[in-house]
Amino acid sequence: MSVVLGSVDCQKIVVLGNPNVGKTSIIQRFVHNRFEERYAATLGFNIYTRYIQIANKNVGLTIWDIGGQETFKKFAFRYLIESDAAIFVTDVTRTETIDSLKVWNDSLEQVINRKIPKIVLFNKIDLKHDMNAISEKMASLDIRSEFNGIVFASAKTGANVSDIFSMLAKMLLEWNGKFGSPVKQWVDFKGAFVDERLPIIFFSSKDCEWCPPLLDKIQSFSAEVPLEVKVIDVDANSKQAKEFGVQSLPTTIVGAKMVVGYSDGTFLKAIITDEYSRLFEQKK
Ligand SMILES: Nc1nc2c(ncn2[C@@H]2O[C@H](COP(=O)(O)OP(=O)(O)O)[C@@H](O)[C@H]2O)c(=O)[nH]1
Ligand SMILES: [Mg+2]
Numbered sequence: 001m002s003v004v005l006g007s008v009d010c011q012k013i014v015v016l017g018n019p020n021v022g023k024t025s026i027i028q029r030f031v032h033n034r035f036e037e038r039y040a041a042t043l044g045f046n047i048y049t050r051y052i053q054i055a056n057k058n059v060g061l062t063i064w065d066i067g068g069q070e071t072f073k074k075f076a077f078r079y080l081i082e083s084d085a086a087i088f089v090t091d092v093t094r095t096e097t098i099d100s101l102k103v104w105n106d107s108l109e110q111v112i113n114r115k116i117p118k119i120v121l122f123n124k125i126d127l128k129h130d131m132n133a134i135s136e137k138m139a140s141l142d143i144r145s146e147f148n149g150i151v152f153a154s155a156k157t158g159a160n161v162s163d164i165f166s167m168l169a170k171m172l173l174e175w176n177g178k179f180g181s182p183v184k185q186w187v188d189f190k191g192a193f194v195d196e197r198l199p200i201i202f203f204s205s206k207d208c209e210w211c212p213p214l215l216d217k218i219q220s221f222s223a224e225v226p227l228e229v230k231v232i233d234v235d236a237n238s239k240q241a242k243e244f245g246v247q248s249l250p251t252t253i254v255g256a257k258m259v260v261g262y263s264d265g266t267f268l269k270a271i272i273t274d275e276y277s278r279l280f281e282q283k284k
Pocket of ligand 1: 023025123125
């Protein structure tokens with residue numbers, strides 16, 4: 001539902017996920033920069049608007065926040081129709097909320113019969129969580145090939161919250177055409193196809209403690225998957241980081257996927273392997 005308000009293009013973003021994962025909290029953090037400990041279930045749905053700047057363009061985001069799962073069936077069509085992008089929220093302390101991703105994606109696909117940008121948001125990273133269990137769950141899900149970005153975030157601390165929306169805005173600006181179009185690659189593959197290496201862009205900074213260990217892990221995967229890792233130092237190349245909508249680190253771009261925040265090796269390796277087979281092995 002792309003509506004032009006003044007000279008600004010407004011995009012509809014739907015936020016999906018089980019009750020209590022933090023959908024309302026993420027939106028409140030992004031729109032009003034606040035957080036509530038108290039849990040109040042959302043009734044029906046609420047719509048929020050915020051404008052952001054990406055690559056010197058103003059993008060208007062209308063963000064749709066849905067209430068409890070029980071009432072969802074009644075609302076599904078009205079809520080999801082004409083979505084331009086979707087955020088699937090899960091709670092890192094309850095891995096069963098990751099299982100539900102497929103259900104939410106199926107609901108969306110019944111209403112939207114074209115490809116739209118989809119982001120999986122792992123919320124509540126400020127709380128204790130088991131990264132191995134999360135990686136395993138993600139590896140077993142069909143949806144993995146469908147999403148375009150992953151963000152590890154916390155509505156409570158605000159970590160990586162604005163990245164979710166800048167990532168989506170950037171994807172929406174770059175989407176090829178309007179309907180039925182394929183996902184645009186983040187990375188230019190022209191050169192890469194020649195030697196069949198998977199290009200990876202890794203955004204780093206000297207202030208980022210997670211960057212060196214994650215980069216080491218990625219580089220170690222090149223023993224199995226041919227990779228071409230390009231490291232962008234955001235301190236020296238803030239313009240490039242801005243163009244990609246990168247706000248926090250580490251941010252890793254693999255093919256059509258962007259991963260923001262701390263993620264352990266197994267998780268990224270699964271994504272790298274997927275993207276490699278999608279781009280190169282299918283061609284053989
Ligand atoms: N520790 C922590 N708690 C959170 C976070 N996000 C949400 N919560 C809490 O989780 C509960 C559910 O949040 P809410 O946004 O209402 O979830 P919704 O049902 O998906 O909209 C509330 O008590 C929030 O305070 C987070 O990032 N960290
Ligand atoms: Mg809510």
